[in-house]
Amino acid sequence: MSEFVTLTIDGKEVKAPVGSTVLEAAKSAGINIPTLCYLKDINEIGACRMCIVDVGARSFQAACMYPVSEGLKVITNSPKIRETRKVTLELILSAHERTCLSCVRSLNCELQKLAQELNVQDIRYEGETQHYPIDDLSHSIVRDPNKCILCRRCVSVCKEVQTVSAIETIDRGYKTIVASPFNMPLKDTPCVNCGQCIVVCPVGALREKSSIEKVWDALSNEDLHVVVQTAPAVRAAIGEEFGYPIGTPVTGKMVASLKKLGFAKVFDTDTAADLTIMEEGTELVNRIKNNGTLPLITSCSPGWIKFCEHFYPDLLDNLSTCKSPQNMFGSVLKSYYADKMGIDREKMFVVSVMPCTAKKYEAERPELASTGFPDVDEVITTRELAQMIKEAGIDFRRLEDEEFDDPMGEATGAGVIFGATGGVMEAALRSVPYLLTGKDDDNVDINVVRGVEDIKEAEVEVAGVKIKAAVAHGLGNARKIMDKVRAGEADYQFIEIMACPGGCVCGGGQPIQPASVRSDMDLRVERAKALYQEDQNLTLRRSHQNPKVLKMYEEYFETPGGEKAHKLLHTHYVARENYPEDKAQK
Amino acid sequence: MSCGCCSTDNKVQELDKIIAKYKDTRGALIPVLHDAQELYGYLPMSVQKRIAEGLGVSLAEVYGVVTFYTQFYLNPKGKYKISVCLGTACYVKGAGEIYDKISEILNIKSGECTSDGLFSLDACRCIGACGLAPVIMINDDVYGRLTADDIPDIIRKYQEAEAAAV
Numbered sequence: 094m095s096e097f098v099t100l101t102i103d104g105k106e107v108k109a110p111v112g113s114t115v116l117e118a119a120k121s122a123g124i125n126i127p128t129l130c131y132l133k134d135i136n137e138i139g140a141c142r143m144c145i146v147d148v149g150a151r152s153f154q155a156a157c158m159y160p161v162s163e164g165l166k167v168i169t170n171s172p173k174i175r176e177t178r179k180v181t182l183e184l185i186l187s188a189h190e191r192t193c194l195s196c197v198r199s200l201n202c203e204l205q206k207l208a209q210e211l212n213v214q215d216i217r218y219e220g221e222t223q224h225y226p227i228d229d230l231s232h233s234i235v236r237d238p239n240k241c242i243l244c245r246r247c248v249s250v251c252k253e254v255q256t257v258s259a260i261e262t263i264d265r266g267y268k269t270i271v272a273s274p275f276n277m278p279l280k281d282t283p284c285v286n287c288g289q290c291i292v293v294c295p296v297g298a299l300r301e302k303s304s305i306e307k308v309w310d311a312l313s314n315e316d317l318h319v320v321v322q323t324a325p326a327v328r329a330a331i332g333e334e335f336g337y338p339i340g341t342p343v344t345g346k347m348v349a350s351l352k353k354l355g356f357a358k359v360f361d362t363d364t365a366a367d368l369t370i371m372e373e374g375t376e377l378v379n380r381i382k383n384n385g386t387l388p389l390i391t392s393c394s395p396g397w398i399k400f401c402e403h404f405y406p407d408l409l410d411n412l413s414t415c416k417s418p419q420n421m422f423g424s425v426l427k428s429y430y431a432d433k434m435g436i437d438r439e440k441m442f443v444v445s446v447m448p449c450t451a452k453k454y455e456a457e458r459p460e461l462a463s464t465g466f467p468d469v470d471e472v473i474t475t476r477e478l479a480q481m482i483k484e485a486g487i488d489f490r491r492l493e494d495e496e497f498d499d500p501m502g503e504a505t506g507a508g509v510i511f512g513a514t515g516g517v518m519e520a521a522l523r524s525v526p527y528l529l530t531g532k533d534d535d536n537v538d539i540n541v542v543r544g545v546e547d548i549k550e551a552e553v554e555v556a557g558v559k560i561k562a563a564v565a566h567g568l569g570n571a572r573k574i575m576d577k578v579r580a581g582e583a584d585y586q587f588i589e590i591m592a593c594p595g596g597c598v599c600g601g602g603q604p605i606q607p608a609s610v611r612s613d614m615d616l617r618v619e620r621a622k623a624l625y626q627e628d629q630n631l632t633l634r635r636s637h638q639n640p641k642v643l644k645m646y647e648e649y650f651e652t653p654g655g656e657k658a659h660k661l662l663h664t665h666y667v668a669r670e671n672y673p674e675d676k677a678q679k
Numbered sequence: 680m681s682c683g684c685c686s687t688d689n690k691v692q693e694l695d696k697i698i699a700k701y702k703d704t705r706g707a708l709i710p711v712l713h714d715a716q717e718l719y720g721y722l723p724m725s726v727q728k729r730i731a732e733g734l735g736v737s738l739a740e741v742y743g744v745v746t747f748y749t750q751f752y753l754n755p756k757g758k759y760k761i762s763v764c765l766g767t768a769c770y771v772k773g774a775g776e777i778y779d780k781i782s783e784i785l786n787i788k789s790g791e792c793t794s795d796g797l798f799s800l801d802a803c804r805c806i807g808a809c810g811l812a813p814v815i816m817i818n819d820d821v822y823g824r825l826t827a828d829d830i831p832d833i834i835r836k837y838q839e840a841e842a843a844a845v
């Protein structure tokens with residue numbers, strides 16, 4: 094039981110838990126204080142001073158940092174406070190490259206919204222504006238320091254949540270900038286392309302490297318057979334871009350919109366997720382039977398893979414050799430599907446819609462081209478797909494639901510839940526009994542691996558074989574587990590790691606929700622609900638029951654882990670140096 | 680100060696000793712950077728990387744601190760360290776032009792060093808000689824009441840002294 098104090102905010106008595114801030118207390122009383130740098134649980138550093146209030150002290154205090162106390166009297170709105178906030182905001186704006194009309198974040202920008210709310214009509218200061226080069230050399234992330242308001246949310250998420258620390262506040266005074274050490278472009282740092290910095294940025298200073306134009310070009314090229322696959326998490330969030338409540342699955346409309354955009358076939362990456370389970374489950378069973386390297390660690394998340402290559406290069410043998418579902422599917426499309434349909438591989442163009450910015454980097458890995466052509470040609474994020482739908486003038490909300498296309502259309506519930514933390518583990522545990530004994534057990538809903546706890550553990554016993562499993566999401570949590578593995582202190586056989594907190598549903602390519610929304614709800618939980626709901630509604634919920642996958646083995650890949658499967662569905666990893674010295678720039 | 684007579688390996692060992700000395704104290708980074716700069720004369724990337732690894736912090740954090748404090752140098756200092764005062768008094772009397780002139784002649788910016796290692800340039804705050812504004816210092820020599828036209832001769836003086844010494 095937490096204790097409460099009573100304080101007065103704008104003359105209203107408010108009860109608030111000890112240790113909470115004036116900002117939180119005000120919010121619970123229905124009083125909104127403007128904020129800019131604050132992001133609940135991630136960035137609570139009082140950097141911008143937009144949230145100042147009068148607490149009876151000599152100077153105004155930042156409400157996002159100021160603790161409540163018994164009898165405290167707070168005023169949040171007075172002419173002096175309004176004017177002070179406005180001056181602060183105008184100073185920020187005076188140094189800001191104000192090009193809203195052509196800005197990726199226009200209409201979803203916390204700075205723009207604040208300028209509106211505080212009624213900024215004139216910017217009375219002429220700031221000294223510096224012009225910085227835009228860093229767009231990464232395959233995934235574009236940084237535009239000219240839009241940066243130095244809130245430091247990206248620095249916090251990269252350092253504290255992901256423990257990558259590829260960016261920092263550099264220099265001081267008016268020269269302060271968020272950048273990588275020695276001004277290296279992000280692509281030469283250990284940045285794992287997770288895009289968590291993008292989804293926390295309040296403004297347009299960070300965005301994905303867009304592939305929209307390349308996809309439009311492919312779609313209008315009549316020589317190409319352009320197909321698309323969509324990851325499970327996309328359907329759980331794209332509705333947000335069209336006004337649906339967070340957590341509304343819109344699978345049917347998403348498929349319909351892709352058909353309208355002109356893709357020849359619309360496939361579900363979940364099918365490849367089922368395929369992944371067959372391969373990875375078999376790999377696990379084999380490693381256990383043959384004393385192979387354990388624990389086996391999942392390889393679906395390309396942000397996690399790059400993290401491992403940079404920070405745990407000594408443990409690369411623990412990674413599953415399975416390609417991620419995106420690339421498995423790309424490879425299947427350019428081999429099995431192309432052969433079956435009699436399509437020239439050269440003319441096939443595979444687009445993926447992913448909740449993830451790291452998938453863009455993954456698609457460019459030279460080793461992921463098993464057929465001699467890249468497994469995947471272009472990757473667009475959930476946000477980019479929404480943008481294309483809008484650009485094409487499609488009225489998303491009025492679309493009739495449509496189904497994924499054959500011959501790869503069907504997926505099981507196991508494939509669907511891949512998009513949430515614990516989902517890959519649960520899907521694997523639904524199939525491992527069958528892969529070990531040829532029979533299913535009774536467990537379909539494996540609740541212990543669901544939810545957003547930092548690290549989850551589960552233990553199952555199948556046919557006398559004990560499997561101890563762990564699940565981590567967010568790279569800070571992954572680091573905790575990996576340090577244990579490195580020290581020989583982990584007795585797990587199987588570990589699922591996803592780079593993003595909450596898993597793919599909160600990937601770096603998902604719709605961006607402002608701090609105000611993120612203070613009220615846990616996006617990780619709400620979006621995952623959409624996936625578990627879809628899983629619940631499906632009759633087939635175990636990957637090894639997927640008739641399309643079984644047929645693929647029958648007609649093409651023979652057995653899981655077999656020779657053909659190895660060539661097309663598996664890959665390898667490389668150790669990567671952190672900050673190679675010849676890449677530093679003056 | 681770097682004397683240039685001991686091998687790089689020795690310096691790395693020294694650096695490791697510095698890191699070990701402070702490793703378990705709170706706020707170790709700044710004293711380590713300070714001592715490392717004493718050792719190397721400046722803080723090149725390789726040194727910052729070793730400090731980051733040794734203290735278990737990220738290179739980004741080390742670099743952030745190095746660039747935040749003006750006492751730390753990213754580049755070696757020249758044999759002749761030129762400081763141009765950009766304090767208020769000097770600034771209003773045209774220190775900006777003086778700075779630009781030096782920068783133009785030597786082709787370096789603040790914080791940088793010429794490739795022959797002879798000159799480095801820094802902009803600094805008021806050095807307390809406002810009566811002489813605008814002022815520059817070259818090592819311990821102070822030059823005051825300057826105009827941009829005085830600069831070429833001053834620099835030539837050091838270049839000639841250097842040529843004579845060879």
Ligand code: SF4
Pocket residue numbers: 189190191192193194196197198199200202203204205240296297298
């Ligand atoms: S970041 Fe926001 S305020 Fe700045 S140009 Fe973009 S939309 Fe406008």
Ligand code: SF4
Pocket residue numbers: 234250251255257258259260283284285286287288289290291
């Ligand atoms: S993409 Fe991820 S790793 Fe890279 S800078 Fe952003 S938060 Fe850090």
Ligand code: SF4
Pocket residue numbers: 240241242243244245246247248271290293294295296298299
């Ligand atoms: S890039 Fe965005 S998140 Fe990072 S400091 Fe700048 S405005 Fe804030």
Ligand code: FES
Pocket residue numbers: 127128129130131138139140141142143144145155156157158
């Ligand atoms: S200081 Fe409170 S929101 Fe920035």
Ligand code: FES
Pocket residue numbers: 764765766767768769770804805806807808809810812813814
């Ligand atoms: S301002 Fe230059 S010496 Fe004081």
